[in-house]
Amino acid sequence: MNYNAKRARLSGVIYIILALMLAAIMCITFFTAISSRRENTLPEDTTPTADTSDRTDDTLPSVIPGTDNSSMAGVNPSDIVTSPSDAAVNAEPSEEETKAPSVTQPTFFMPFDGIVTKEFSGNIPVFSITMNDYRVHAGIDIEAAEGSYVKSCASGIISNIYNDDLCATCISIDHGSGYVSCYRGLSDDLPEGIVAGAAVDAGTVIGTIDDGALFEVSQPAHLHFEMTVNGEFVDPLEYLPYNAEAAAAYYGE
16 A cells, blocks of 8 residues: 555544544533533422412511511411501400490488488479479478488589579589489578588588478478489489388388
């Protein structure tokens, strides 16, 4: 084999080797690029997304900024209160808050031991022996001897003292919480210290029975006693500890 033939054969081998190397390099480059692309591609998120079509503006997020959300697992976001103001707005009023303020009723006593001879009539007119007509009786009449002591039926403040042509001397006592008692048919000679604005205790003597009340002068001497609650006349016997049998036995009737 001559020199030129050998050279041509060698050149062919070299070309084949170079072609194989080039092919190998291209294959390596191709597979490297494919592998790199797979590594850089994120897997598809298969986590189901929540249906927010019915979500309202007041739906709370599942993650609360500024808190340790690791402890929020399993917590319903709708149960989370984000601020005291939200709690104050959303909280239902308690049973205690919905109740009306309680009114303290004073403890009442009889103005004196006596027999009730005429009861409260409310809005029903009853016959008046003295006036010879029918009219409502806004209080009760408690019979007693002229000059008998009359006592405050409960502690309070004397709100008014006045003289009436038909009812003689009258005293009103405010017992608080809307309760007021009124004593009509008293003598104008009042005990010392019984003046408007004076505080009295239950059982304090505020006057004596007088027989000069003209609008009931046909009846025996008695105290005309009235009570109002928040300005409305009420039946005093619903508040006073009156015992008709004990009163009758006391007076021998």
